[in-house]
Amino acid sequence: MAIISVVVELKDQPGQLLKALEPISRGGGNILSVIHQRDKMTPLKRVPVEISFLVENEKIAKKIVEDIKSNGVLIKSYNEVRLISTTSVMLIGHIVNTDLSDTISRIDSTGFAEVVDMEINMPELNKPSTAMITISATGQKKLHDALDILREVCDKKKILVIEPINEELQ
């Protein structure tokens, strides 16, 4: 999923906002917020409006932006594309003894993914421990890449990785 942030400049009169919102709804986007920046009104009396919306992928986002333009709406910026994908996986094995910080830093050092949450359960010394770790990445593909790295690292350390069954990564 992609979160898109677009700033449009609208004439301060009724019906203008609809021209910008209608293509988003038509393209299947989910509008997250609409913020009127009245304090930044332009010399031509246009009001900048920041619209954030969630869409399936960047390709659909670009089509929506084109449709907004063809409705005669001026797009001031479309450069804040943030792609966010997160998933939690379970690790079972000698997680601490096999250098936990190394396992985490292999993900963090990618630049596109990081471990954002972790919880460890250690029953007894020398017995396998269990951890739930949550990884966030800049996109779904990158999240899968990060999971590939995690699997590879854990395979070498003989740590079992249990992934969620659900397709839709939260």
Place this chain on the structure above:
Amino acid sequence: MIDIAIIGFGSVGQGVAYQLMEKAEKLKELIGNYRIVAVADSKGSVVDEHGLDITDVIKKKQKGNLKGKTAIEVIESVDFDIAIEVTTTNVSDGEPGLTYIRRCFEKGANVITSNKGPLVVAFKELNQLATKKDLKFMYEATVGGAMPLIKLVKNELAGNEIFFIKGILNGTCNYILSRMEKEKMTYSQVLAEAQELKIAEADPTYDVEGVDAAAKLVILANATMDMDARFTDVEITGITQITPEAFEVANYRNYTIRLIAEVNRERETLKVSPRLVPLYHPLAIRGTMNAALIKTDLAGEVVIMGKGAGKNETASAIISDLVEIYRRC
């Protein structure tokens, strides 16, 4: 008149023979007259071209192995229309079932099997041979026991594109995992209990290392998703490393852990591995049950559940194959 030969006469073979006798009246309405003309086990056979008395054959078998012609000699010398091949599974070379099925096709007999081995080793070859000879080859009992998964996808969901199938295809593993979760017992404690209850074999490797589920997954991928999958294509992780603490951590986050077999066309995945399954998910089932979730383009997601093993459950799948082949209208 449909002449049937039963090749393999262990628990499954005896179960099928018994039900064919017990349900004869009902089945004859569906498929017409039939009789069992030969029964063979690993040591010998009994043959009567006018039809065997099954009660008598089961009694003989219970006293020890059968005598007389070998299974191969029965296939080559006795006239029958269909073989019910229910010998023991061997996923490395498919034998002896593979040779039995090949010989049946060569002589012009239809085949129903519950044996995963020949299908894992030679799925394409056997299906091509059957098609070439204009014969029927059915194997519903190889995957999911009584759960009619293959026919559901091939018949009822015909015309759909199948994106993925995820399933619990091994009842033994599901029993062990659900007991570990509920009773907070260790893997080895539950395994010992399952062995005592005859849910797990004395040598449980085949089940707990994921081999059985992987064999079923290969058949499923080839039969329902038109793939050319082989056993070595499956990435397999078993359940032996799962700890009771893992369930505590998973449950706290509203998950459980189950051994899931997955074939996914888009991701080109064929894998059997323990997965985190949300507690509300249809595959978060307990006990020895099997279940599968099929994602399609038209029907969306379809879920099926049923008993994955057992004498009568396997007989149910075999008899349904027989009815599909010979149904009169």
